[in-house]
Amino acid sequence: MKPALKIVSPGPHTTVQGKPRIGYRDIGVPASGPLDRVSLHLANALVGNTPDAPALEFLLQGPVCEVVAPAVRLALLGCAAHIEVRSHRPRAIPAGRSVRLLQGDVFRIGSLIDSACAYLAVEGGFDIAPVLASPSTYVRAGLGGLHGRRLEKGDIVPIARATVEACDERELVPPPDPRHDARIRVVLGPQTDHFTDEGVRTLLSAVYTVSPQADRMGFRLDGPAIQHAHDYNIVSDGVVSGSIQVPGTGRPIVLMVDNQTTGGYPKIATVISADLPLVGRRRPGRSLRFTAVSVREAEQARRAQEAEIKTQIDRLRRFPCENRG
Amino acid sequence: MNVRFLCCGDSALVVEFGAHIDRGLNDRVLRFNNAVRAARIPGIVETVPTFRSVMIHYDPLHTESAAVQAALERLLDSEGSVPRSARLWRIPVCYTPAHAPDLEEVARRTGLAPAQVVRLHSERRYRVYMVGFSPGYPYMGDLAQRLTLPRRTDPRLRVPRGSIAIAAGMTAIYPVESPGGWHLIGATPLRLFDLARSPPALLAAGDEVLFEPIEAGTFEEIRAAVAAGDYRVSCETVTP
Known part of the structure; x- marks a missing residue:
């Protein structure tokens, strides 16, 4: 049998995500890929993979899985939960540390506790055939991942490596800061002129809350309505992940990675690419405040973030593998 | 501007x-x-x-x-007046009631007979202005003035693949089953989005489209041929 993880219980929304699907937005296919690019990148680094190797992304709560391979190496990242191993030697591995598990081991990742999404990477990556040049799942159109859908009980998710050696494990020290209270930086535009000055002030001063209507397409926010200057419909134009569109209700929606490629609501601002993962991590009920920066600052922030990820990877602590069976 | x-x-x-x-x-x-x-x-x-x-x-x-x-x-x-060529597609459409759940209502609301709605819809050559909303979804115009209606007040949760729809001065084809708020006045047996094809979307922005009315029997024949992979869609290069 091919090496795999068997899904004993999938959790509310578990999909395969990896490299985004780039090059098809002109025919209406969104990029997809991880809500939290930073955590996927680091989870993959913990098991020695390339940054966007296919991994499992789960929203709000993790899955229960069984190891169907002689040995696998896993790492969880993006939340404060643990990999709870139920085997002859039950134990809990915190997020941010790799672990080698053996055939028949069953593990559970419960509530993500503080985070809206998290990632489980396996050494070698999941063996998912790319669809339109990407393994990432886009559920609405049934593209990518395992059968184009979220994982279900009994699914067998194949792993691209037959087994793994009992070599050193890796750990992120200190664990990454999820920055759940950080202000989200935005660049104003492209349609700031469709809002009153008061509307722009509201966006930049109010405290918003992630509503229960938050999914991979967009995070609807609760909070003060943002005032339009005139009509709230525009002739459709392009949108990007991070676009903050404001429909007639005045309640902003931050478009996320499965966002439609075009839209007919004015966009007051765009979340900078460095901060989009921070939005992706915020659970319903968590607060969100915005602050405006220039494009130049946004570009510097993204480069600084990539440099920091590289430093974190260079500093991974290595320690002996606990399971040499 | x-x-x-x-x-x-x-x-x-x-x-x-x-x-x-x-x-x-x-x-x-x-x-x-x-x-x-x-x-x-x-x-x-x-x-x-x-x-x-x-x-x-x-x-x-x-x-x-x-x-x-x-x-x-x-x-x-350096933007010159480079002439643009376009593809002209002939897309078979069945307007019979089984494939056109909103045709009666559109006829009633526009004060036309269903046959007139069909004629007004199928006698024009449309431009694909853009593709968006869902994979392969073409926004085509311009619709005859007399067929202009706002979107439905109660969007459907499931619009079948291949549905021909109109709203707000535009016409479109639903490439995949999805929610949708446009009025459904027909259906095509063609696949607008097919991963077996490269690129998977049949239509691209800038394409021109003619709708050719077909009977329910022809719809089934073409659908079977499409499923078997031996239907060739009519397409020629034109100057828009």
């Missing part, structure tokens, strides 16, 4: 040619989109032409907004 550059964060910008739906404006959009693609500007990863603008997606780790904008401005300066 002058061309405007609109900032969309640190990974995209929009080149806006106007704020309206207009063939001449859309021609400029499509020509500029072609020019951007041909220019292979470093760092630009993809472009999305819309009714009235082109969205430029770029990789902020390989270029920056100012450099992208400067390169696009140079292209705009």
Whole structure:
């Protein structure tokens, strides 16, 4: 049998995500890929993979899985939960540390506790055939991942490596800061002129809350309505992940990675690419405040973030593998 | 209206040619989109032409907004009157009641007979202004004035694949089953989005489309032929 993880219980929304699907937005296919690019990148680094190797992304709560391979190496990242191993030697591995598990081991990742999404990477990556040049799942159109859908009980998710050696494990020290209270930086535009000055002030001063209507397409926010200057419909134009569109209700929606490629609501601002993962991590009920920066600052922030990820990877602590069976 | 550059964060910008739906404006959009693609500007990863603008997606780790904008401005300066060729598709459509759940209602609300609605819809040549909303979904215009209706007040949760729809002066085809708020007045047995094809979307922005009415029997024949992979859609190159 091919090496795999068997899904004993999938959790509310578990999909395969990896490299985004780039090059098809002109025919209406969104990029997809991880809500939290930073955590996927680091989870993959913990098991020695390339940054966007296919991994499992789960929203709000993790899955229960069984190891169907002689040995696998896993790492969880993006939340404060643990990999709870139920085997002859039950134990809990915190997020941010790799672990080698053996055939028949069953593990559970419960509530993500503080985070809206998290990632489980396996050494070698999941063996998912790319669809339109990407393994990432886009559920609405049934593209990518395992059968184009979220994982279900009994699914067998194949792993691209037959087994793994009992070599050193890796750990992120200190664990990454999820920055759940950080202000989200935005660049104003492209349609700031469709809002009153008061509307722009509201966006930049109010405290918003992630509503229960938050999914991979967009995070609807609760909070003060943002005032339009005139009509709230525009002739459709392009949108990007991070676009903050404001429909007639005045309640902003931050478009996320499965966002439609075009839209007919004015966009007051765009979340900078460095901060989009921070939005992706915020659970319903968590607060969100915005602050405006220039494009130049946004570009510097993204480069600084990539440099920091590289430093974190260079500093991974290595320690002996606990399971040499 | 002058061309405007609109900032969309640190990974995209929009080149806006106007704020309206207009063939001449859309021609400029499509020509500029072609020019951007041909220019292979470093760092630009993809472009999305819309009714009235082109969205430029770029990789902020390989270029920056100012450099992208400067390169696009140079292209705009050299923007010539390059003639654009288009593909003209003939798309078979069955307008019989089983495939047209809203035809009666559209006829009632527009004060036309169902046959007149069909004639008004199928006698025109449409332009694909843009593809968006869902994979392969073509926004086509312009619809006959007399068929202009707002979207349904109660959007359907499931619109079947292949449905021919009208709303707000536009017509469209649902490429995949999805929610939808447009009025359904027919169906095509063709697959608008098919992963077995490259590119998977049948229609692209700038294409021209004619709808050819077919009977329910022909619909089934074509559907079977499409499923078997031996149906060839009629397509020719034309000057729009």
